[in-house]
Amino acid sequence: MFSDYSxxxxxxxxxxxxxxxxxxxxxxxxxxxxxxxxFGQMGVINMAHGEFMILGAYMTYLVSNVFAAYLPGLFGMxxxxxxxLAFIASGALGLFVEWSLIRHLYKRPLDTLLAxxxxxxxxxxxxxxxxxxxxxxxxxxxxxxxxxxxxxxxEVPINGIFVMVxxxxxxxxxxxxxxxxxxxxxxxxxxxxxVMAGAVGINTEWTDRLTFGIGCGVxxxxxxxxxxxxxxxxxxGQLYIVDTFLVVVFGGxxxxxxxxxxxxxxxxxxxxxxxxxxxxxxxVLTLLVVVGILMIxxxxxxxxxxxx
Amino acid sequence: xxxxxxxLLKVEGLTVSFDGFKAVNDLSFYVEPNECRxxxxxxxAGKTTVLDLICGRTKATDxxxxxxxxxxxxxxEDQIVHAGVGRKFQTPSVYEDLSVFENLEIxxxxxxxxxxxxxxRRDDTVQARIEEIAETIFxxxxxxxxxxxxxxxxxxxLEIGMLLIQDPELLMLDEPVAGMSVAERKKTAELLNRIxxxxxxxxIEHDMGFVEDIATRVNVLHQGKMLSEGxxxxxxxxxxxxxxxxxx
Amino acid sequence: MTFSxxxxxxRQELIGFIVLAAIIFLLLxxxxxxxxxxxxxxxxxxxxxxxxxxxxxxxGGILSLGQGVFFGLGGYCMAMFLKLEASTPENTSIQxxxxxxxxxxxxxxxELPFWWVPFHSLTIALIAVVIVPVTFALxxxxxxxxxxxxxxxxxxxxxxxxxxxxxxxxxxxxxTGGVNGITDLRTLKGWDIRTDEAKEVLYFVNAFLLFGVLxxxxxxxxxxxxxxxxxxxxxxxxxxxxxxxxxxxxxxxxCLGAAFAGIGGAMFTLQVGFMSPTLVGIVPSIEMVIFxxxxxxxxxxxxxxxALLVNWAKTSFSESFPELWLFGLGxxxxxxxxxxxxxxxxxWTEQIMPRITKLWAARAGAVAPIPATSTEExxxx
Numbered sequence: 036m037f038s039d040y041s042x043x044x045x046x047x048x049x050x051x052x053x054x055x056x057x058x059x060x061x062x063x064x065x066x067x068x069x070x071x072x073x074f075g076q077m078g079v080i081n082m083a084h085g086e087f088m089i090l091g092a093y094m095t096y097l098v099s100n101v102f103a104a105y106l107p108g109l110f111g112m113x114x115x116x117x118x119x120l121a122f123i124a125s126g127a128l129g130l131f132v133e134w135s136l137i138r139h140l141y142k143r144p145l146d147t148l149l150a151x152x153x154x155x156x157x158x159x160x161x162x163x164x165x166x167x168x169x170x171x172x173x174x175x176x177x178x179x180x181x182x183x184x185x186x187x188x189x190e191v192p193i194n195g196i197f198v199m200v201x202x203x204x205x206x207x208x209x210x211x212x213x214x215x216x217x218x219x220x221x222x223x224x225x226x227x228x229x230v231m232a233g234a235v236g237i238n239t240e241w242t243d244r245l246t247f248g249i250g251c252g253v254x255x256x257x258x259x260x261x262x263x264x265x266x267x268x269x270x271x272g273q274l275y276i277v278d279t280f281l282v283v284v285f286g287g288x289x290x291x292x293x294x295x296x297x298x299x300x301x302x303x304x305x306x307x308x309x310x311x312x313x314x315x316x317x318x319v320l321t322l323l324v325v326v327g328i329l330m331i332x333x334x335x336x337x338x339x340x341x342x343x
Numbered sequence: 344x345x346x347x348x349x350x351l352l353k354v355e356g357l358t359v360s361f362d363g364f365k366a367v368n369d370l371s372f373y374v375e376p377n378e379c380r381x382x383x384x385x386x387x388a389g390k391t392t393v394l395d396l397i398c399g400r401t402k403a404t405d406x407x408x409x410x411x412x413x414x415x416x417x418x419x420e421d422q423i424v425h426a427g428v429g430r431k432f433q434t435p436s437v438y439e440d441l442s443v444f445e446n447l448e449i450x451x452x453x454x455x456x457x458x459x460x461x462x463x464r465r466d467d468t469v470q471a472r473i474e475e476i477a478e479t480i481f482x483x484x485x486x487x488x489x490x491x492x493x494x495x496x497x498x499x500x501l502e503i504g505m506l507l508i509q510d511p512e513l514l515m516l517d518e519p520v521a522g523m524s525v526a527e528r529k530k531t532a533e534l535l536n537r538i539x540x541x542x543x544x545x546x547i548e549h550d551m552g553f554v555e556d557i558a559t560r561v562n563v564l565h566q567g568k569m570l571s572e573g574x575x576x577x578x579x580x581x582x583x584x585x586x587x588x589x590x591x
Numbered sequence: 592m593t594f595s596x597x598x599x600x601x602r603q604e605l606i607g608f609i610v611l612a613a614i615i616f617l618l619l620x621x622x623x624x625x626x627x628x629x630x631x632x633x634x635x636x637x638x639x640x641x642x643x644x645x646x647x648x649x650x651g652g653i654l655s656l657g658q659g660v661f662f663g664l665g666g667y668c669m670a671m672f673l674k675l676e677a678s679t680p681e682n683t684s685i686q687x688x689x690x691x692x693x694x695x696x697x698x699x700x701x702e703l704p705f706w707w708v709p710f711h712s713l714t715i716a717l718i719a720v721v722i723v724p725v726t727f728a729l730x731x732x733x734x735x736x737x738x739x740x741x742x743x744x745x746x747x748x749x750x751x752x753x754x755x756x757x758x759x760x761x762x763x764x765x766x767t768g769g770v771n772g773i774t775d776l777r778t779l780k781g782w783d784i785r786t787d788e789a790k791e792v793l794y795f796v797n798a799f800l801l802f803g804v805l806x807x808x809x810x811x812x813x814x815x816x817x818x819x820x821x822x823x824x825x826x827x828x829x830x831x832x833x834x835x836x837x838x839x840x841x842x843x844x845x846c847l848g849a850a851f852a853g854i855g856g857a858m859f860t861l862q863v864g865f866m867s868p869t870l871v872g873i874v875p876s877i878e879m880v881i882f883x884x885x886x887x888x889x890x891x892x893x894x895x896x897x898a899l900l901v902n903w904a905k906t907s908f909s910e911s912f913p914e915l916w917l918f919g920l921g922x923x924x925x926x927x928x929x930x931x932x933x934x935x936x937x938x939w940t941e942q943i944m945p946r947i948t949k950l951w952a953a954r955a956g957a958v959a960p961i962p963a964t965s966t967e968e969x970x971x972x
Contacts, residue, residue: 080743139929144743145654146928149884152877153924160917277754277873280747315762322755326748330734333744398832424834436829438822445818450833457843460816505833 048310050189056306058195058264061202063298065257066275067282068209071294073250074283076213076226077243079137080148083155084279085272087251090128090158091121091258092267093166099173099262111176118259125255126248133247138240155273162269170268179263194263201260209253210291222246281325287335297336301325351376351543352513357396357406366392368567370406374513379544381554383578384564385587390547391433393564394515397545398430399423410513421455429511433518433547435498439491443482443501446490447473450505472508479537480504481530496527500534507538514538515545520553532556563587599806599813607892608805615798625787632794632862634902635801637662639855641882641894642801642808643848648880649888650817651844652824653741657731657749658852658879660756661724663871665853667767668723670866671707672716673776673784693775698765707766713780720857721850728849732842739838741827750873757872772867776860784861797858801895804851808891811847820844881920884927887934896935 040048066088073081081087098117102110132154140147175194182192213219221242224232233239261267282301286293301321308317329335352374359367367389374380382390395401397408399420408415415423424430438446451472454463477483480500485493490501499519506514519535520528532553535546539557548554554561554575561578563571571581578584600608619631640658647653680689686696691703709715731752735745760767768774776784783789811817823830823837831837860866869875878901886897901923908916931937 078743080747136925136929143928145648145652145746146932148654148656148743148746149877149880150925150928153921153928156917156921156924160914160921163917164914273873277747277751281751284744284747313762315758319755319759319762322751322758326751326755329744329748330738330740333735333738333740400828400832419836420831421834421836424832430832432828432832436826438825438829440821440825441818446822448815449819449822449830452834454815455834455836457816457839460819460840461811461814463815502829505829509834 047189049307052307052310053303054189054191054195055309056303057199059306060299060302061199062257062261062264063278063282063302064202064206064295065198065260066254066279067286067294067298068206068291069250069253069257070279070283071286071291072209072213072222072253073247074280075290075294076222077141077246078144078226079141079247080144080151080280081137081247081250082148082152082276083132083158083272084251084254085274085276086155086158086162087125087129087254087272088258088261088275089162089267089269089272090125091255092262092271093162093171093258094121094124094255095259095262096166096171096173096267103174110174111178114176114259114263118256121255121259122252123255125258126252129251130244130248132251133244137247138243141243155276159269159273166269168269170266170271172266173262175263198260198263201256205253205256206291206295212249213291218242218245218249277322281322281329285325285329285335290335293336350374351378351411352397352545353407353409354393354397355407355409357393357403357408359392359396359401359404366567367396367403370564370567370569372562372569372572374543374545376512376543377541378559379539379546379557380560380562381546381548381558382562382564383548383551383554384562384570387566388564389567390564391517392567394430394517394545394547397423398428398515400430424509424511425455427512429506429509429514431502431506431514431516431519433521435495435502437490437493437498437501437505440489442487442489443477443493444473444486446501447476447504447508450508452509476504476508479507480534494527496523496531499523499527499531503534503538511542513543513545517547518549519546520548520550528553599809604809608809611805611892611895612802615801616795620791620794625790628794629790629862630906631899631903632790632797633859634899635794635797635895636855636859636862637879637882637902638801638895638898639804639858640848640852640879641886641898642804642891643851644880644883645886645889645891645894646808646811646820647844647848648883649890650812650820650824651841652820653841653845654746654880655749655845655848656746656873656876656880657751657753658848659753659871659873659876660749661728661849661852662856662859662875662879663756663760663866663868664724664727664856665720666856666860666866666870667773668710668716668719668853669857669860670773670776671710672713673779673860674773675703675707675711676779677775677777692768692773694768694771694773695765700765704766717857720853724849724853724856725846728846729842732845733838736838736841736845741841750876753871753873753876757868760868760871768867770868772865772869773860774865774867776864779861785864790862793858793862797862800854800858804854805891805895807847808851811844812891816840816843878920881924881927885923885934887936888932890934890936893934893936893939900935 069087070081070084073079073084095114095117098120099113102113136150136154137147140150179194179197182190183196184190213222221232221237224237225239225242229239282298283294285301286295286297304324305317305321308320312320350373354373355371357367357370358365370393382393384390392401396403397415399415399418403416406416410426410428413426415426415428418426438449441449448465448469451469454460474483474486477486480503482497482501482504485497490498493501503516503519520531523531535557546557558575560573561575562569563578563581563584565587570587571578571584615635620628623631640662644655644658647655674692678690678692683689683691683693683696686693688696688701691700695703710719731749735748740748761770763769778784784793819830819835819840823840827837856866856870859870882898882901883894884897885901886893886895904919905916908919927934933941
């Protein structure tokens with residue numbers, strides 16, 4: 036199948052697909068980070084994760100409209116305001132959901148899964164009632180439009196680069212929070228031994244709530260970033276949930292580095308295959324390979340061997 | 344050849360490491376038929392891990408465990424049970440949603456396969472055997488009770504009963520009297536004394552009075568290694584043991 | 592002391608079965624018009640899946656979010672046979688390749704794919720309805736359970752399978768009919784399945800099959816295997832160290848659930864007249880779990896009631912307040928987890944039964960001792 040292309044064309048194809056893969060990678064990383072915190076550290080399955088992202092996307096949509104109507108002069112900057120508001124909105128909803136639902140179900144992970152699925156249905160309908168069933172897009176600020184030529188055959192879109200930069204930034208922030216902050220230390224302590232963590236004076240209840248809230252907030256930021264490369268609809272969150280869970284599980288739950296590595300391999304595999312196969316077959320093959328590997332190595336790519 | 348048949352269980356060079364940490368390190372010991380072996384040692388000495396390795400719950404890194412000259416390390420947990428090794432866990436693990444009768448019935452050594460279990464019938468032999476065991480473990484009046492409603496001690500007895508019904512040649516008990524009241528403890532000692540008669544037993548226990556009562560030989564474990572082995576009197580007098588227990 | 596030795600039913604359970612049979616065989620056909628009866632027949636096909644889930648999830652603690660895969664596979668096997676029967680060269684003479692299903696022709700296929708050929712035979716199709724889902728379940732089950740993957744991991748991976756199969760069906764339009772599914776099914780061995788009489792007959796065939804499945808499920812629940820499942824859910828290690836190969840039990844029950852779902856899918860195709868990927872994917876698969884949860888996880892009869900009630904509510908709501916339905920369904924997921932973890936069966940045994948017993952005792956004028964309910968009784972009603 037390569038014979039139809041010259042070497043330099045092939046190189047360009049791989050570079051372009053590789054770059055498309057990098058954007059997909061950034062999207063996966065953004066989606067999966069929040070989940071890696073919630074699922075990896077707390078063991079909670081949040082099926083409404085996608086809807087928390089969409090909330091962030093809708094927040095961005097609202098903010099862009101407000102800026103366009105009242106602050107057109109500052110329109111170039113609206114995205115940064117939107118991102119912060121997206122974090123706050125999704126995070127606050129996360130805190131509320133933890134308080135009202137999740138905390139009652141810590142010992143019943145499968146039930147959490149069902150309850151959060153119910154939550155996702157409610158949120159979807161809520162979005163549909165408020166924002167309408169049609170997808171909405173935001174106007175991208177001028178400075179993010181267009182693309183940057185790298186060579187005469189390879190061009191990269193600026194909004195793609197922006198999303199990548201954002202993914203790197205947020206990954207670093209999460210890493211710092213997990214491994215450098217006091218909160219991160221407490222979360223990891225609770226993950227390892229809940230009773231003991233409580234005994235040494237960590238407020239486990241509040242730490243759980245905060246962790247869930249931060250995980251949801253990160254999802255909101257991810258949703259906000261999405262608006263730069265695609266439009267938002269009420270059910271868009273559901274489309275991503277399986278991929279996101281697979282990314283986290285494949286990476287080895289609990290390992291931030293694993294999540295990033297797995298997001299990278301899955302996205303690259305998918306986007307390179309997409310060029311040679313139809314999009315759906317590429318997706319099917321990618322998912323099958325991931326599931327196949329998980330069957331051979333259920334603990335994922337990165338996991339500790341522990342004494343049980 | 345004669346030497347080989349002397350032992351029911353031969354543990355040689357048993358080692359397991361978790362990410363470089365050797366929880367059990369080059370451990371060897373031999374258990375004779377009808378012997379009651381007690382393993383003692385401070386917390387974290389690797390006592391429970393040794394039992395886990397023998398019954399297949401944890402996979403060993405190195406070494407050999409031979410039971411009646413069969414290598415157990417290559418066998419699956421259920422195959423090890425079928426070979427004749429029974430294991431009681433530290434915390435009572437009974438099926439809380441099932442009745443005492445049903446708990447014992449599940450352990451009844453018949454109908455192990457999927458279709459065997461479908462075809463399994465409660466005949467008079469089964470019922471008689473379950474009632475007999477229930478009497479041994481002081482639960483004959485509670486057969487229809489849900490296991491969830493039993494006291495801690497009664498759950499421990501039930502689990503012991505679930506092992507007895509299988510009549511294993513080697514029984515491994517992990518702290519069978521921990522968390523029991525004085526009265527329950529006495530009854531358990533009586534129960535154990537009765538059941539260890541016609542089989543080999545490996546017991547992990549902290550209660551020294553109890554150990555002295557039942558032990559044929561004692562292994563003292565420390566940091567995954569054998570510190571001392573012999574009769575109770577022998578290990579009590581061993582300066583290394585005294586150092587570990589009373590030193591620091 | 593007496594133990595229900597080997598009987599298949601306790602008296603209570605027998606009454607439960609008879610009541611359900613009366614509702615399905617007598618009451619519904621008597622009060623519903625043909626259109627509604629067919630609709631309830633469709634709901635009952637989901638009950639096959641829900642009964643399987645009651646065994647897998649309720650008893651065995653294995654939550655599969657991919658039951659739609661098995662439902663769909665069974666349904667597609669049936670649909671393939673019916674489609675081939677409908678695609679005679681005479682019926683399809685306007686196509687560029689007559690004699691192959693219309694969607695293949697639209698997608699420039701000129702020949703029937705080799706794996707469609709066996710579905711000319713009804714016998715093979717009927718066998719495939721069970722065997723294909725079971726084979727898939729076997730592969731997934733062996734791979735996962737032998738490696739001791741369970742709990743939420745298993746749930747997520749089965750969900751991934753639901754996603755994979757949907758994408759595959761939609762993507763391979765020429766072979767599968769794509770997003771529209773396999774439609775325009777007409778006759779079964781010359782018997783027109785679209786007429787009112789045919790639909791009524793199919794309703795009863797479906798009901799009989801469902802009771803067959805219920806009897807199998809009851810037999811499994813009452814056997815030692817049924818108790819081992821519950822034991823496994825609570826203390827997997829204890830079961831393992833009592834000498835059982837836990838994985839083989841999980842594989843068996845997962846395959847049995849898949850077989851049930853496959854039969855349900857085939858009956859869906861027959862009664863509704865099409866099969867499409869919308870019944871395979873993530874959303875329908877997880878909705879099937881809620882049918883079982885509403886009925887009360889452990890209860891196989893409850894699963895049937897759950898499937899009927901939720902679907903009936905869905906149809907009624909969607910007719911009058913479409914936007915409310917998702918709120919209702921979402922709320923139902925949350926409520927059944929937070930407030931009624933034992934579902935309808937729980938409400939029955941915890942709330943209604945004690946009252947009836949009390950009333951009964953009061954009327955008899957004597958204080959009859961209330962028989963202690965054992966686990967199994969709570970489970971099955």
